[in-house]
Amino acid sequence: MRPNLSSPFEVFSPASDLIATLILGSGALMLLSVCFAAFALGSHVWSRYQTRVWKRQKEDWDAQIVTVLAGDLRPQTLTDTVPKKYYGSFLEALMPYATVVDGAEKQIIQALAAPFLPRVKANLSSRRSLVRARAVQRLGLLGGPEQAAALRQMLDDSSPRVVERTVHSLARVGGAADAERLLDCLPRLAHVDPRHLSSSLVHLGEAAAPTMRAAMADDERPPFVRICCAETLRELRDTASVAAAAWLLEDAKFRDMLQFPKVTASLLRLLKHLGKGVHGPLIRAYCHAPASFVRLHAARALGQLGTPEDEVLLGALVYGDESRWVALGAARSLIEIGSITPLRKLRTLDHPRAALASDLLLSFDQ
Amino acid sequence: MNALLQWTTYVLIGYFVVLNGGYVFMSIITFWGVVRYRYVLDAYNPEEALASESLPSITLIAPTYNEESTCVASIRAFLNVDYPNFEVLVVNDGSTDATLERLRNTFKLQPTSRPPTSDLPTESIRQVYRSRTHPDLWVIDKENGGKADALNAGVNFCETSFFCAMDADTIVEREGLIRIVRPFLENTSTVAVGGIIRVANGCTIQSGRVQNVSMPQRLLSKLQVVEYLRAFFFGRLGWDTLGAMVIISGAFGMFRRETVVEVGGYETDSVTEDLELVLRMHRWLRERGEEYRVRFIPDPVAWTEVPSTLSGLGSQRDRWHRGMVDSMIRHQRMLLNPRYGRVGLLAYPFFYFLETFGVILEFLGYAWFVVALATGTLSAPIALAFFLVAFALGMALSLSAVAMEELSFHRYQKTSDLLQLLLLSILDNFGYRQLNAWWRIKGLWSYLRSKEEWGTIERTGFNTSNA
Numbered sequence: 001m002r003p004n005l006s007s008p009f010e011v012f013s014p015a016s017d018l019i020a021t022l023i024l025g026s027g028a029l030m031l032l033s034v035c036f037a038a039f040a041l042g043s044h045v046w047s048r049y050q051t052r053v054w055k056r057q058k059e060d061w062d063a064q065i066v067t068v069l070a071g072d073l074r075p076q077t078l079t080d081t082v083p084k085k086y087y088g089s090f091l092e093a094l095m096p097y098a099t100v101v102d103g104a105e106k107q108i109i110q111a112l113a114a115p116f117l118p119r120v121k122a123n124l125s126s127r128r129s130l131v132r133a134r135a136v137q138r139l140g141l142l143g144g145p146e147q148a149a150a151l152r153q154m155l156d157d158s159s160p161r162v163v164e165r166t167v168h169s170l171a172r173v174g175g176a177a178d179a180e181r182l183l184d185c186l187p188r189l190a191h192v193d194p195r196h197l198s199s200s201l202v203h204l205g206e207a208a209a210p211t212m213r214a215a216m217a218d219d220e221r222p223p224f225v226r227i228c229c230a231e232t233l234r235e236l237r238d239t240a241s242v243a244a245a246a247w248l249l250e251d252a253k254f255r256d257m258l259q260f261p262k263v264t265a266s267l268l269r270l271l272k273h274l275g276k277g278v279h280g281p282l283i284r285a286y287c288h289a290p291a292s293f294v295r296l297h298a299a300r301a302l303g304q305l306g307t308p309e310d311e312v313l314l315g316a317l318v319y320g321d322e323s324r325w326v327a328l329g330a331a332r333s334l335i336e337i338g339s340i341t342p343l344r345k346l347r348t349l350d351h352p353r354a355a356l357a358s359d360l361l362l363s364f365d366q
Numbered sequence: 367m368n369a370l371l372q373w374t375t376y377v378l379i380g381y382f383v384v385l386n387g388g389y390v391f392m393s394i395i396t397f398w399g400v401v402r403y404r405y406v407l408d409a410y411n412p413e414e415a416l417a418s419e420s421l422p423s424i425t426l427i428a429p430t431y432n433e434e435s436t437c438v439a440s441i442r443a444f445l446n447v448d449y450p451n452f453e454v455l456v457v458n459d460g461s462t463d464a465t466l467e468r469l470r471n472t473f474k475l476q477p478t479s480r481p482p483t484s485d486l487p488t489e490s491i492r493q494v495y496r497s498r499t500h501p502d503l504w505v506i507d508k509e510n511g512g513k514a515d516a517l518n519a520g521v522n523f524c525e526t527s528f529f530c531a532m533d534a535d536t537i538v539e540r541e542g543l544i545r546i547v548r549p550f551l552e553n554t555s556t557v558a559v560g561g562i563i564r565v566a567n568g569c570t571i572q573s574g575r576v577q578n579v580s581m582p583q584r585l586l587s588k589l590q591v592v593e594y595l596r597a598f599f600f601g602r603l604g605w606d607t608l609g610a611m612v613i614i615s616g617a618f619g620m621f622r623r624e625t626v627v628e629v630g631g632y633e634t635d636s637v638t639e640d641l642e643l644v645l646r647m648h649r650w651l652r653e654r655g656e657e658y659r660v661r662f663i664p665d666p667v668a669w670t671e672v673p674s675t676l677s678g679l680g681s682q683r684d685r686w687h688r689g690m691v692d693s694m695i696r697h698q699r700m701l702l703n704p705r706y707g708r709v710g711l712l713a714y715p716f717f718y719f720l721e722t723f724g725v726i727l728e729f730l731g732y733a734w735f736v737v738a739l740a741t742g743t744l745s746a747p748i749a750l751a752f753f754l755v756a757f758a759l760g761m762a763l764s765l766s767a768v769a770m771e772e773l774s775f776h777r778y779q780k781t782s783d784l785l786q787l788l789l790l791s792i793l794d795n796f797g798y799r800q801l802n803a804w805w806r807i808k809g810l811w812s813y814l815r816s817k818e819e820w821g822t823i824e825r826t827g828f829n830t831s832n833a
Contacts, residue, residue, distance in 0.1 A: 022751035029758030036765035037788050043772035044784045051779070099413045130405030137409045164552070165409060196551040199420035235419055328481055359479035 054089060061093045068108055069101070075111040087116040091138060098141045113142035121150055129159035136162060140169020148174040155185045164189055168200040176207035183215050183225055190224045194266075198231035209238045216267075217244050223260045230266035234273050242279070245270045249282050261291035268294070272301035280305050287313055287330075292323035299326055303333030315342035318353060327353055331360050340364065371743055374734055381727040385720045386759050392604040393766050399607035400599070400664075400774045407665055412544045416448060420551060422527055424452040424543060424620070427520030429513050430534035431459040436671065437534050438472050443574030444532070445500055449543040454503045456534060457520045460489075460510025469505055473497040480504065483525055484623075486518040486631035494523070513616070514632035514639035521631055524623050531640070533617040537566060537576060537669045546620045546666035549659070556659045557625045557647060560614035561666030562598045564777065565591045567674060576669050581783045586679060589798045590672045592790045595767040598664065606662040610713035612648065614660070616640030618668035625651070625658075636696075638689025645697045652706045664774065680805050687725070687809025694722045725806040732800065757795050764791035 064081075067073040082090045091113055098109050120142075123135035136154055139147045151173065154166040163185055170178055182201065189197060201208070215221050216229040233241040245267040249257060257264045268286060271279050283305060286298035299317055302310050310333075317330035319342075334343055346357040415421060426444050430437050437456070444454045458466050469475060475495035489511035497503035508519050517531055528550060532538065542561060549556045568582035582588050605611050614621075616639065626632075626643065629650045636642040644660060651658040673679040694717060701718055703710040735753075738744035768787045771777065778784055 019747050019751045022748070022755050026751065026754035026758040029755065029762045033758060033762040033765050033791075036762060036769045037791075040765065040769040040772045040784065040788065043769065044776070044781065047772065047776045048779065048781075095411060096413055099411065099417050128405070130402065130409065134405060134409040137411070141411070141414065161552075191553045191555065193420065193422075193551045193554050195422065196418075196420040199418040202419070324483060324485075328483065331481075356481045359481040362479040 057086065057089055058093050061090060065094065065097060065109075065112065068112065069097075069105055075108060079112055079115045082116075087119055091116055091120070091142060094142055095138075107144070110142065110144040114144075117143055117147065121147075124150060124154060129157075129162055132157065132159065132162045133165045136165040136169050140165070140172045143169075143173050145173055145175065148178065152178070152181065155181060160188055160191070164192055164197075167197060171200040171203040174204070176204055176211065179204050179208035179211040183211070183221075183229070186225045186228055187222050190222070194224065194227045194231055197228050198235055201228065201232040202235045204232075206236060206238070209233060209236055209240065212236075213238070213241050213244045216241065217248055219256070219260075223263045226260070226263045227266045230263070230270050234266075234270045237274060239274055241270060242274045242276075246275070246279055246282055249286070251282075251285060254285055258289060258291075258294075261289070261294050264289070264294050265291075265297045268297035268301050272297070272304050275301070275305050277305055277307065280307060280310065284310070284313055287317060292321075292326055295321065295323065295326045296329045299330040299333050303329075303336035306333060306337045308337060308339050310337060311339040311342060314339070315346075318342060318346065318357070319351070324356075327356060328360075331356060335360065335364055371734075371738065374730070375738075378727060378731045378734060381720075381724060382731070382756070385724055385728075386763075388716055388720060389600065389759075389763050392600045393763060395607050396599050396604040396770060397766070399603050400770050402607075403603070403664065404774060410545075410548060412448070412541045415544050415548070416450065421450055421544070421547060422550070423525075424449065424547065425520075425524040425526045425529040425623075426452060426454045426532055426538075426543075427457065427517060427524065427529050428454065428532045428534040428536075429457045429459050429516030429520065430461065430465055431510070431513070431516070432461045432463045432465060433534050434461075434464045434468050437465055438468055439571055439574050440532075440534050440537055441469070441473070441503065441574075443537040443571075445503060446540065446574050447538055447543050448540045452502065452543065453526070454500075455520045455523055456503070456505045457516040458505060458507045459513065459516035460508060466505070466507055470495070473503055473505075474499045475505055480523055482522040484522050484627045484631075486522050486627065487634075488515050488519040488522065491519065512634055514634045514636060517616075517639065518631040518634070521623060521626055527623055528620055529623050529626075530618070530620045531616060532668065533670060535671055536563070536617045537571060537574060538618060539667045539669070540575065542618070542666045542668060546618075546663065549661045549663060550620070550622070553659055555657045556661060557622045557651065558614055558644060558660045559620045560602060560611070560662040561618045561620075561668055562602070562664045563594060563615050563617050564667055564669050565594055566669035566671050569669060571669075579777050579779065579783075581778065581780075581786050582672075582674070584674045586676065587672055587674045588786060588790055589794050590679075592764050592768065592787060592794055593798075594672075595771050595787075596764055599767050599770050600763070602662040603664055605713055608708060608712060610708040611660045611662050612644055612709060612713045612717065613641055614644050614662070617670050618666070636689055636692055637685050638693055641690060642693040642696065645693055645700070648706065648709050649697055649700055652700075652709070667777075676801075680801075680808070683802060683805035684809040684812055687722075687806040688813045690717070690722050691810055691813040694718050723810075725803055725810060728803050729807050732803070760795040760799065761792050764794060767791075 064073060064078045068075050068078055094109055094113055101109060117139060120135050120138045123131050126132050136151065139151060148170060151166055151170040154162055157163050157166065167182055167185065167189065170182060186197065212229040212233050216226050216233065249267055264286065268283065271283060280302065283298050283301045286294055289295050289298065299314060302314060314330040314334045318327050318334065321327050321330065331343060334340060340361065343357040343361055347354055347361060428444065441454065441456060456469065474497060476498055477493050478496045480494045489509035492507045492509065495505040495507065506519055506523060508516065521529065530543065530546065546559050546561050549559045565582060565587060566576065567587040568580045569576045570578035581591060602611065602613065619640065625647060629646050632639040633642045648660065673682050698718065700706040700710040700714050702715055735749065739746065739749050765788065768791055778787060
């Protein structure tokens with residue numbers, strides 16, 4: 001039997017109990033609020049203190065680092081003055097230099113960081129992947145080849161984030177001998193932007209180019225790895241890779257290459273930047289590829305490597321390709337090879353692409 | 367009558383418990399997310415990213431309408447961003463003030479042409495301009511069609527894989543772009559990323575940079591600082607941590623152009639085109655079974671001027687809520703639908719039941735409180751105790767947002783500013799929240815009456831005096 005209630009709240013408990021519960025609840029929440037406020041205040045005071053200390057230290061260290069880089073102070077003289085508890089801050093202060101210096105200056109920065117890196121290295125075995133990733137990043141930026149062995153082990157880390165950071169770091173401190181090892185772990189990073197990885201693989205230098213070329217041509221490798229290699233070779237401006245790319249793109253392999261449109265697009269990009277006029281005929285075939293982005297890269301490559309003979313082909317793409325991007329790329333290529341007659345003609349026609357031609361010619365005329 | 371009151375009470379208390387339980391849960395998740403994100407930031411070095419060749423080209427699209435007081439400072443800030451290869455497309459959406467004139471004179475614009483790359487329907491383009499002093503700055507002058515239409519026009523002229531949608535009265539921090547692009551590099555399935563928006567009122571801006579962060583002068587703007595902290599920590603970082611981000615602010619968000627074009631661009635008949643687009647992207651990508659990610663990250667910062675008058679704020683909130691109702695109804699197919707994953711099962715119900723339509727219950731709650739007290743159904747001590755709980759909970763949540771800010775980014779470095787934030791966390795429970803509820807009710811009512819105006823917000827311009 002439901003009791004006859006005079007107040008809806010009585011369904012829960014007698015009013016006095018309810019009031020007590022509510023007051024207790026609000027009291028707990030107030031206490032929590034006080035804790036948050038105290039935490040905010042404490043964090044604020046601590047942050048201000050840290051900022052003050054950091055500013056003072058950084059000014060001091062910056063001046064001394066510049067003196068060391070100028071050769072007027074021995075690295076050890078500076079590192080001896082850094083208190084142990086501030087090693088993290090000192091490494092932090094070194095990082096902006098590590099990203100911009102090279103050669104002998106880079107070695108000085110490494111010498112400055114060296115006494116503190118064993119502590120960083122200890123973090124490689126942390127349970128938290130983010131701590132391991134941070135340690136890997138510090139070792140890559142501030143360490144030298146002596147850190148490579150520790151970093152190689154991190155390529156097998158369970159966290160893809162750590163593996164990604166390790167690729168960046170090992171490419172910096174390792175050498176060409178690490179190229180194969182790095183390429184082997186790339187399939188785990190297929191979710192990462194290939195340009196992001198290739199910009200790191202470039203640090204392996206020219207000596208790694210033969211490995212990259214072989215991997216680029218190896219159809220047993222996952223397409224992602226081949227794309228990373230092609231992009232790296234392009235960034236390295238490795239002219240020897242042009243022959244390999246041309247060999248892959250040659251007529252006989254046309255059908256095979258269409259199975260890997262992204263690899264094909266990377267190879268066309270490579271040819272565009274490093275190829276020569278002789279590669280023009282090879283590229284033309286890909287202007288008819290089914291994937292629009294392959295046609296786009298082929299059209300763009302013809303802008304660099306094509307001749308006035310390509311006017312008809314590029315003109316056909318401007319007039320009739322289903323992709324607006326391909327038409328735009330082809331129109332720009334026409335301007336690059338100095339054949340603007342098809343565009344001038346198109347401008348006067350009642351054609352859906354007439355506006356495109358008109359827009360490009362106007363900016364060209366300016 | 368008694369039974370009706372009783373059931374009303376159950377519903378209201380249920381709503382109160384679920385809503386605040388949700389907030390408490392989100393605040394716990396957010397705390398975890400903030401702590402975790404500190405490590406992520408530690409391992410990311412913007413200078414290293416800048417030195418590499420991996421950064422993709424980006425287009426900043428900034429629609430502008432009658433923003434003569436702030437547009438030049440904002441565009442200067444866009445042009446000064448640390449990023450190796452980007453273009454700025456300012457879309458003048460048929461401004462009736464001197465916006466175009468100011469842009470033309472300041473940046474030496476000259477008429478030119480630029481071929482569009484997509485054909486999202488928009489109002490007609492009057493003229494494309496390019497700056498003679500800043501070749502990466504383009505201005506697209508078009509007939510007025512609303513913000514979504516202007517954004518679509520910008521997308522149509524975008525030639526890069528990614529674009530950043532910005533408000534022209536927003537100032538993006540120097541490292542903003544390098545930071546917001548990171549999730550796209552780390553995972554190619556990322557289709558959209560939102561950054562944090564902070565209140566620029568009270569800050570000193572010089573050469574398009576926030577030089578000195580300070581609390582605003584006016585109480586209404588101050589209250590919005592706490593509100594923005596709460597919204598961006600709980601409403602964004604929390605949902606990102608749960609993998610169910612549905613809101614990317616139109617003031618600062620980066621998108622994969624191809625995906626936006628594929629879903630049809632911004633919806634021009636929506637007044638919250640940012641929310642609607644993200645919901646549509648979720649729906650479209652889920653329905654195609656594509657792997658994708660929508661992210662929020664709190665380190666790319668953009669500063670915006672918030673309304674400093676009641677009428678301006680009321681108009682903005684009315685529009686926001688109207689747009690939210692509209693977007694929620696448009697995509698309610700996602701509601702509690704497992705096909706849409708965490709978005710359909712967690713975020714959508716939260717925003718649908720609690721944030722969008724819950725306002726009816728919230729308002730009813732206030733009314734019920736008065737009626738119940740007046741009729742004696744509710745005794746004064748119980749009312750007071752209940753009020754205390756609601757107040758203490760609201761205060762605890764606001765204070766936790768302030769604490770998270772101090773723990774993570776610590777942007778308000780003056781102690782007086784922090785003390786103000788703490789005080790405001792208490793004050794915003796008295797009047798401001800209720801006012802917001804009223805504006806949201808108005809927004810809901812406007813939606814039901816199909817009122818589609820944007821309303822106007824009077825911009826006073828940034829404080830450019832010396833700090």
